[in-house]
Amino acid sequence: MANLTGKKILLGVTGSIAAYKSALLIRLLVKLGADVQVVMTSAAKDFITPLTLATLSKRPVLSEFINQSSGGQGDGQWNNHVELALWADLLVIAPVSAHTLAKLAHGFCDDLLSAVYLSAKCPVFLAPAMDLDMYRHPTTLENLRRLQSFGNRLIQAEHGELASGLVGEGRLAEPEHIVTELERHFAHRPIFRHKQVLITAGPTQEAIDPVRFISNHSSGKMGYAIARAFARAGADVTLISGPTVQPLPDPTIRRLSVRSAQEMFEAARDEFPKAHIIILAAAVADYTPLRPAEQKIKKKETVFDLELTRTVDIAATLGQQKRPDQITVGFALETNDELANARNKLRAKNFDFIVLNSLRDQGAGFGHDTNKITVIDKEERMYTFDLKSKDKVAEDLLNLVQEQVSML
Structure with missing residues (x-):
């Protein structure tokens, strides 16, 4: 849908096995004309490489407050979390792990993604991904309720087979479904x-x-x-x-x-x-x-x-x-x-x-x-x-x- 054309989307990626789906999500968003900037947590790099996401988004992936250049210490570039938050039309964190949900719900700010979240004035969408029992735990449910009470939009986890082998809720929403939610947001009148x-x-x-x-x-x-x-x-x-x-x-x-x-x-x-x-x-x-006719009409006459x-x-x-x-x-x-x-x-x-x-x-x-x-x-x-x-x-x-x- 054309209503994503030119939209500036910050995509947060956290430490979850479902992080591989972020590559598919980026591909869909870019194909629909969106400008995507990826911000990863350190844990997310254990599941998918920054190079993969940078190649698909056509932008360097950001993870640290300071990007150190090859010249050594002290000459790196500061990734300004305030400017990033002001740049975005929308922040979507997909997948958002139980750990990151807890941090965001209680205002902890120990990495670039959480700093961007606390600075964001744009709409924020959260797409959780975790195991069934983690997703149903009262702590997680309270964190989700708390984050929604702040005005954040929840893209519900889906039912399906999970990495643990269990079957139930906790599966990251499919990239196509996430895109549909974002399209609906921009199309809303x-x-x-x-x-x-x-x-x-x-x-x-x-x-x-x-x-x-x-x-x-x-x-x-x-x-x-x-x-x-x-x-x-x-x-x-x-x-x-x-x-x-x-x-x-x-x-x-x-x-x-x-x-x-x-x-x-x-x-x-x-x-x-x-x-x-x-x-x-x-x-x-x-x-x-x-x-x-109540029964099938049989072929008899030349003219019917x-x-x-x-x-x-x-x-x-x-x-x-x-x-x-x-x-x-x-x-x-x-x-x-x-x-x-x-x-x-x-x-x-x-x-x-x-x-x-x-x-x-x-x-x-x-x-x-x-x-x-x-x-x-x-x-x-x-x-x-x-x-x-x-x-x-x-x-x-x-x-x-x-x-x-x-x-x-």
Whole structure:
């Protein structure tokens, strides 16, 4: 995610067998555009070399208050812990051992990392790693509680096999999970706090018989990207998803899985009254078989007639129930007369915004990781965006909705 681009991150590494994961964490952060400065404790060097971390971070690793040069004593360079703390947008200590937790909780300051911690004015994230019994010990639990009471953020240890051979809590959070927490921090927008956001995504499947169904090419990627953007901005997101292989985009999201247009309508109808923001990104079938067969239809005739009936128009039905304090966003995927069709849909379904994309635009539409959209608001102002990743498109929509929320 681009919200780590240019962010200055101090990474503290302490004496834990899980220190090897710090190399993977650095690699992910640098790949996402962050500027990483590593500060190691002396004990951490027993588990991973400073050279490894310096190579990955592209910065010399700091460990001592004074770096002695090859010229001998007295001509070293002072590593100013105050300047380091002021430089950082965020300090994350991963892994943080039980020993370092105890030091930080009680203000002991006997090395560069603890001095940086005590000088930090930026947010501090702590990702503990230790054996199961150590993690559950009342002393450790009290130290964690104490550190959180100071305003530090805890990235919970995970359940899994530990170095001792035990299985349980104490395992350092996976680097990808740590990155997600940092992304969520930088993406957070106070205006979305306690906002209930309802999003539909993916296709629907309309049963012909127990084996076959009618569907479309929607992958759900766009709706899932939007759900991730709003969740990381701090909203409470409910995602109503048709059948898709997309993974849950954020662990805080509540996903309701449905299959048919009717099921999606019933779920949306039930959730709609609680929502402040409603984004209907699903590709819902307009027609469904009138009488689905109870048994598999056998191949007999050359021509097979299938009688269809209209499904409930979810957007139009919810549009009629829309309150002044709700914001609704719809999607229009078109192949011709794009603007005219989108404007008609905007008015007919009482949307605040309609998101238009055309199958005639290369790289847009179903299945792609990119999209090219034009957004029209209820005053029929147009906002045109270039082709970009669906995560970036989701950020553009987030920004437009935020402007609307600020006016309510």
